[in-house]
Every structure is written in C-alpha cells, then in structure tokens.
Amino acid sequence: MASEMAHGAEAGGLETAMTHGSHEEPHASSRTYIAIALVLGVLTALEVMVFYVEALSPVLVPILLVLSTAKFVLVVGFFMHLKYDTHILRGLFFGPLAIAVAIIVAMMALYGYFL
Amino acid sequence: MERTSTGVPNEKMLMWAFIGSECMLFGSLIATYLAYRGRSIVGPYEEELLNIPFITVTTFVLLMSSLMMVLALSAVQRGDPRGSKLFLLLTALLGLVFLAGQVFEFNHFAHEGLGLGRNLFSGTFFLTTGFHGAHVTVGVIWLLTLWAMAMRGRLGPEKSLKVEVAGLYWHFVDVVWIVLFTVIYLMSGASGA
Numbered sequence: 001m002a003s004e005m006a007h008g009a010e011a012g013g014l015e016t017a018m019t020h021g022s023h024e025e026p027h028a029s030s031r032t033y034i035a036i037a038l039v040l041g042v043l044t045a046l047e048v049m050v051f052y053v054e055a056l057s058p059v060l061v062p063i064l065l066v067l068s069t070a071k072f073v074l075v076v077g078f079f080m081h082l083k084y085d086t087h088i089l090r091g092l093f094f095g096p097l098a099i100a101v102a103i104i105v106a107m108m109a110l111y112g113y114f115l
Numbered sequence: 116m117e118r119t120s121t122g123v124p125n126e127k128m129l130m131w132a133f134i135g136s137e138c139m140l141f142g143s144l145i146a147t148y149l150a151y152r153g154r155s156i157v158g159p160y161e162e163e164l165l166n167i168p169f170i171t172v173t174t175f176v177l178l179m180s181s182l183m184m185v186l187a188l189s190a191v192q193r194g195d196p197r198g199s200k201l202f203l204l205l206t207a208l209l210g211l212v213f214l215a216g217q218v219f220e221f222n223h224f225a226h227e228g229l230g231l232g233r234n235l236f237s238g239t240f241f242l243t244t245g246f247h248g249a250h251v252t253v254g255v256i257w258l259l260t261l262w263a264m265a266m267r268g269r270l271g272p273e274k275s276l277k278v279e280v281a282g283l284y285w286h287f288v289d290v291v292w293i294v295l296f297t298v299i300y301l302m303s304g305a306s307g308a
Contacts, residue, residue, distance in 0.1 A: 030189050037182035041175060044296075048171050051301045060305045068297040072290055079185050079286045088121055089131045096135035100142025107146035 028078055036078050043071050130280045134287045137250075141291050144246060145298055148239040155234035159227050161303050166220070173216035174296045177251075180209035181289040184258075184282045191265075194272045200265045203278075206285065207258040210251055217248045240299065247295060250288050257281050 028036075047067045050056050056063065077083040082090060108114065119125055152161075183206040190198030221241070229237045261281055264270045270278070 027189075030186055033182060033185045033189075037179060040178045040181075044171065044174060044178065047297065047301055048167060051167060051304050057304070061302060064297050064301050068293055071293045075181060075286055075290050075293065079181050079289075080283055086121070086123060088123060089128070092128070092131040092135050093138070096138040097142075100138045100145075103139070103142045104146040104149065107150045111150045113149070 027081055027084055033078065036074050040071055040074060043067050124276055126276060126280050127283070130283045134283065137287060137291075141243075141246070141294070144239075144243040145294065148243050148299065151235040151239050155236045157234050159224075159229050159233075161236050161240070164224055164227060164229060165300055165303055166223075167300055167304075169216070170220070170296065170300050173213050174292065176209050176216070177213045177289055177292050180206050180213070181286050183209060184285045188275065188278050188282050191270060191275045191278045192272055196265065196268065196270075199270055199278075200262060203258055203262040203265055207255050207262060210255040210258065210285075214248060214251055214255065217244065217251075221245075243299065244295065247288070247291055250291070254281075254285050254288050257284065 047064055050060060050063050050067070076093070082093065117124060119128075121128065155161075183202045187199060187202030187206055190196075190202055224237070231237060231241050258281065261270060261278060264274070264277075
C-alpha cells in the first residue's frame with residue numbers, strides 16, 4: 001500500500017492538474033500537497049506544545065489564533081484550490097466567512113469577553 | 116465540460132455557495148459555545164474531561180485525510196484508476212477513524228456523567244461537535260460512493276468534477292475541525308477561560 005501511495009504521489013509530482021471551466025490556472029503538484037500536509041502536521045504539533053507550556057499561558061489565545069489561521073489558509077488556499085480559483089468563488093467563501101466572524105465577535109462582546 | 120456565464124461549473128459554484136452558508140452555521144454554533152464557555156454551574160466541567168493528546172491524534176488523522184483527498188483528485192484527473200481507488204478509500208477510512216474517535220469521546224463523557232442536557236458546556240459541546248460529526252458521516256458516505264464508482268471503472272477523468280466537488284466538501288469539514296480543535300480544546304487552557 002505504501003509503495004502504491006508513493007507511486008501515486010510521484011506520478012503527479014512533476015505535472016500540474018488543470019482546473020475545470022474556463023479559468024485554466026494550474027493547481028499545485030502532489031509534492032506540494034504532501035509538503036503542505038507536513039506543514040499542517042507541524043503547526044498542529046506547535047499548537048499542542050504551546051498549550052502545555054505554562055509560561056505561554058497569558059498569550060496562549062493570540063498564538064493559537066495565528067497558528068490555526070495559518071492552517072485554515074493553507075487548506076482553503078491549496079487543498080480547496082481557492083488560491084487558483086476565480087474571484088467569484090473567493091467572494092462566495094470570504095463574504096459569509098466575514099459574517100460568521102462578525103457573529104462570533106459580536107456574541108463575545110455581548111457576553112463581556114472584551115471587558 | 117458545460118459552458119456557464121461565469122466560467123465556473125454550476126456544481127462547483129453550488130458547492131461554494133453551500134460552503135458559504137455552512138460558514139455561517141458553524142460560526143453561530145462556535146459563537147454560542149464561546150458565549151456559554153466557563154458558565155456551567157454544575158459539573159463535570161470541560162477542563163476535567165477534554166483529553167488533548169487523544170484529540171490531537173484524531174485531528175492529525177483528519178488532516179491526513181485531506182491530503183489523501185487531494186491526491187485522489189489528482190489521480191482521477193490524470194486518469195490513474197489505481198491511485199483513484201486507493202486514495203478515495205484511504206480518505207474514507209481516515210474519516211471513519213476520526214468518527215470512531217468521536218464516538219469513543221462521547222461515550223467517555225457520558226460515562227463521566229456528562230449527558231446532553233447536563234450543563235451549558237455539554238449542550239454547546241455536543242451540539243457543535245455533533246454537527247461536525249454528522250458532516251463527516253455524510254462525507255464518508257459520499258466518498259465511499261465515489262470509491263464504488265471507481266471500483267466499477269466509472270470514475271474517469273471526465274468525471275473529475277464529481278471528485279473535486281466532494282473534495283471541496285471534505286476539505287471544508289477539515290477546516291471546520293481546525294477551528295473547533297483550537298477553540299474548544301486548546302483554548303480551554305487559556306487563563307480566565
């Protein structure tokens with residue numbers, strides 16, 4: 001199974017897949033995807049490490065927000081190909097996402113989190 | 116490939132619109148969880164129950180399933196049936212492992228006395244993670260359907276849009292978990308939380 005996985009990954013390693021429709025931007029290669037997955041793993045390990053370091057407790061939330069935002073951007077940009085897609089799709093995603101973030105911030109403000 | 120006025124296939128456009136609506140759904144659930152965090156007046160409390168090492172492993176499993184998903188899409192696009200079958204199956208299996216972890220966690224919480232209506236933490240925790248788990252379950256069924264199509268030789272490069280759309284859904288489920296893992300599990304260690 002491992003050799004099949006390596007074969008599959010290598011086969012796509014030097015090529016670039018094309019997106020659908022008329023927006024013919026190239027996607028990342030399989031090697032890029034594997035590298036991104038490794039970075040995601042490292043960022044997750046960092047998050048957990050930070051959680052256990054007592055000295056970082058006062059700045060835990062900002063550090064975690066930065067790390068999880070980095071993971072979020074990597075998955076959305078590369079795995080979901082939004083980096084290569086049209087601005088219409090970006091608008092369809094980031095518009096509602098901005099509303100969701102506003103809802104969260106508003107609720108936290110209402111419940112006195114920023115006091 | 117169908118012609119559309121935007122140049123984006125309709126299925127893909129629909130999936131992104133759906134994902135946008137899902138952002139607001141999960142945004143509301145996360146907002147509710149945060150609003151009630153630390154306000155339970157009866158135990159068991161979150162800091163007594165949340166098992167960070169265990170959930171880190173299941174988080175890693177879900178992240179790797181996203182990698183398998185993009186490799187599956189690449190395999191389908193280049194007309195590699197062996198790779199398509201393998202990576203689709205691995206994605207679904209990793210999703211099942213994640214779900215098994217969630218079932219184990221919910222059972223453990225129930226044994227510790229944390230029922231759905233026990234306190235504010237249990238209500239918001241089970242609702243938010245349960246909704247996510249339901250999404251993962253739908254994703255696994257979708258992936259297994261695609262895998263069955265691949266096994267019958269009905270998933271060639273001309274059908275790659277089907278895999279791309281399923282992949283968008285699967286990666287979104289992963290993205291939601293990235294946020295939930297941070298907000299529910301890791302931020303439970305924040306001072307004053």
